């Protein structure tokens with residue numbers, strides 16, 4: 001492990017009784033990158049995050065975080081981490097400012113330092129005008145931003161975010177992504193779990209696709225798309241019960257039949273569409289688009305991320 005490696009896992013395993021939630025994964029997260037775990041619910045993302053955040057011991061394999069072993073150096077590692085859990089765990093009866101100040105005190109900051117830090121973090125989280133408001137009535141997006149602000153109280157080198165935007169509306173998600181970009185620019189290393197492929201594409205320099213506790217593939221979003229998909233995808237929808245993959249199966253490198261549409265993987269979607277029309281295929285609608293991580297995920301796991 002080099003000094004630029006912040007997290008190194010080898011054959012990392014988590015068992016609950018006889019059930020293996022994480023089945024021997026190898027992962028390396030480097031300083032300054034935004035690294036993602038992409039997978040459906042139950043893939044083992046949170047279990048992995050909890051081992052990295054030193055809140056759940058591993059049951060097998062090796063794990064180093066910031067060069068130390070979570071089994072023996074948990075407190076020293078945690079002091080240099082920021083953790084944003086899947087569920088906000090703010091003190092809802094305290095104000096925005098108090099939430100930050102109380103947390104800062106846990107890290108042993110002086111009263112004056114905590115005050116200054118809280119001001120800076122409220123600015124960052126765009127919550128300054130809510131400083132003295134109680135947390136309970138805040139919107140979901142504001143609570144998330146406050147949870148992230150709170151996780152930054154100790155100036156962490158590594159920030160772990162477990163499904164940071166689940167349950168937020170599109171506007172709140174974009175605002176949050178913008179904040180995470182800023183952190184990245186400021187040199188904070190990010191590890192993000194998500195089941196949103198657009199989030200992974202937007203935020204992650206590198207990611208692993210997790211499925212059933214295993215890593216199915218690893219790379220940058222662009223690399224994964226190049227490796228596991230074609231340049232374009234033609235989506236065809238047919239009247240209920242009439243869709244026929246057989247009629248178009250030879251018009252693309254690969255054809256996927258989903259319950260609601262047929263996907264043709266090809267370098268040239270328009271050409272495939274013309275060819276389909278020429279042989280009398282009459283979809284209700286058609287769409288040519290660029291390949292996305294969604295397509296990579298479907299190829300690797302046989303499942304779609306969005307139902």
Ligand SMILES: Nc1ncnc2c1ncn2[C@@H]1O[C@H](COP(=O)(O)OP(=O)(O)OP(=O)(O)O)[C@@H](O)[C@H]1O
Nearest residue numbers: 016019021039040041042043044045046047048163
């Ligand atoms: N404490 C536990 N005891 C028993 N089984 C668990 C425990 N925690 C997680 N699991 C199981 O391990 C598997 C992986 O869960 P995990 O939470 O890591 O998945 P995930 O990819 O993060 O999904 P989610 O988004 O739902 O958290 C699931 O099948 C889950 O039911």
